[in-house]
């Protein structure tokens with residue numbers, strides 16, 4: 578009886594025929610930066626994922642059409658800049674304005690260009706946390722390539738110990754179609770994980 582109900586329930590669900598991958602959003606939207614041959618890259622990336630604890634690795638999916646693509650590929654380095662919700666306007670701008678059209682994207686987005694602690698590439702001074710990465714591998718994934726990076730340095734201003742403090746950290750989350758959001762600290766629940 579229960580199996581029958583579940584089956585009916587699934588069959589009556591509504592088809593998603595376009596932009597199916599948006600079902601896994603919202604996801605954190607970060608700023609990815611780099612530098613190569615005198616030019617800086619800065620773009621918003623919603624497709625960022627941790628892929629290994631030891632060694633410490635993250636992957637970012639970047640379209641080959643982006644101005645930033647060749648800079649990251651050329652330098653073999655990138656930084657993941659984690660911004661707080663107060664910078665949502667800058668993250669929106671970095672995600673809609675291209676380095677193909679503007680020279681100093683940092684200032685156009687209201688951000689300050691800094692230099693990595695370990696790698697000689699641009700980073701965002703206003704970031705709450707930064708991961709500096711060397712490109713380990715580029716994997717063709719479809720209309721985006723996955724840049725898998727070895728984390729060579731990681732640092733934060735505050736609100737982090739072994740993870741972000743859920744009561745004070747306000748990440749920038751992106752749903753799609755221009756909708757950004759953050760977390761509600763009242764929604765935080767804590768379970769024991771072995």
Ligand SMILES: Cc1cc2nc3c(=O)[nH]c(=O)nc-3n(C[C@H](O)[C@H](O)[C@H](O)COP(=O)(O)O)c2cc1C
Nearest residue numbers: 620621622623624639640643644645672674675676
């Ligand atoms: C919230 C948000 C998330 C985005 N995520 C990605 C992404 O994961 N990968 C990507 O290639 N572009 C992504 N984009 C689009 C680029 O950030 C955008 O095309 C940007 O203008 C590229 O800049 P560039 O040409 O200077 O590199 C995103 C845009 C927004 C607004």
